Amino acid sequence: MLIGCHLSIARGFEAATQTAVQIKANTFQFFTRNPRGSRARALDLNDIQKMQIIREKKKFGPLLAHAPYTLNPCALDPKTREFAALVFAEDAALMRHLPNCLYNFHPGSHVGQGIKSGLAQTAALLNKVLSADQTTPFLLETMSRKGTEIGSTFEELAEIIHKTHHNHLVGVCLDTCHVFAAGYDIVHRLDDVLEQFDRTIGLERLKAVHLNDSLMPMESHKDRHALIGKGTIGLPAFVKILQHPALCELPFFLETPTDDDGHKKEIALLKKQLNQSASFPSGT
Numbered sequence: 001m002l003i004g005c006h007l008s009i010a011r012g013f014e015a016a017t018q019t020a021v022q023i024k025a026n027t028f029q030f031f032t033r034n035p036r037g038s039r040a041r042a043l044d045l046n047d048i049q050k051m052q053i054i055r056e057k058k059k060f061g062p063l064l065a066h067a068p069y070t071l072n073p074c075a076l077d078p079k080t081r082e083f084a085a086l087v088f089a090e091d092a093a094l095m096r097h098l099p100n101c102l103y104n105f106h107p108g109s110h111v112g113q114g115i116k117s118g119l120a121q122t123a124a125l126l127n128k129v130l131s132a133d134q135t136t137p138f139l140l141e142t143m144s145r146k147g148t149e150i151g152s153t154f155e156e157l158a159e160i161i162h163k164t165h166h167n168h169l170v171g172v173c174l175d176t177c178h179v180f181a182a183g184y185d186i187v188h189r190l191d192d193v194l195e196q197f198d199r200t201i202g203l204e205r206l207k208a209v210h211l212n213d214s215l216m217p218m219e220s221h222k223d224r225h226a227l228i229g230k231g232t233i234g235l236p237a238f239v240k241i242l243q244h245p246a247l248c249e250l251p252f253f254l255e256t257p258t259d260d261d262g263h264k265k266e267i268a269l270l271k272k273q274l275n276q277s278a279s280f281p282s283g284t
């Protein structure tokens with residue numbers, strides 16, 4: 001199983017990788033820069049090389065780089081969209097130095113322009129940034145539709161992908177809290193939801209999962225992460241998600257509201273649950 005959580009890279013990639021090993025993770029997510037979208041840290045190739053030695057030794061899975069979530073690729077103000085394009089392009093350049101790394105971003109908020117226009121703006125931005133020789137997969141995160149967020153339905157995500165020219169490496173990161181809040185019943189109808197994903201987007205585009213419980217009920221359109229097993233999704237649903245044949249080989253990333261020590265406990269809890277259900281199959 002490939003599992004990790006969001007970690008700070010304030011002390012560098014090697015230090016973050018060491019933390020991941022300490023908490024029994026074999027991958028992690030990080031912000032490419034301060035979430036407010038300020039300048040990225042200077043590239044330290046020596047630090048990346050040291051990280052790679054640990055990743056290889058410990059058989060790490062793909063890392064997940066998260067774009068600043070305050071960027072809005074489909075903002076009304078062209079300057080805000082330009083800024084998002086600039087950050088994406090800079091981040092794409094950084095990704096070239098990070099082997100086996102995926103790049104995740106929020107599709108944006110249409111801020112009153114309407115969903116159609118929002119989807120077109122975000123695809124236009126991807127068309128500006130992505131080239132034929134793109135090497136890093138760009139992942140659209142599934143959203144909860146809080147406010148005017150786009151990307152809360154599989155159809156909307158599919159439309160962005162179809163409007164993007166070089167879309168061979170455009171994929172999706174499924175956030176369990178967000179899809180549940182958006183109205184997809186992953187607790188009682190996981191198979192149906194994944195079939196729907198396959199029909200609309202194609203499961204081959206699903207590259208990562210954000211593992212978060214939800215404080216709010218299904219279809220609440222509220223983005224409030226809860227600790228694993230302490231929300232409306234619940235522990236048994238997470239065990240099914242981790243074991244599902246369509247998902248079990250993907251990297252899973254916790255973004256639950258706790259610290260490194262809390263994430264260590266959640267990883268241990270999930271591994272224990274998986275081991276138990278492997279030795280005592282429920283038959284369902």
Ligand SMILES: [Zn+2]
Pocket residue numbers: 066069106141
């Ligand atoms: Zn996110």
Ligand SMILES: [Zn+2]
Pocket residue numbers: 141175210255
């Ligand atoms: Zn997320």
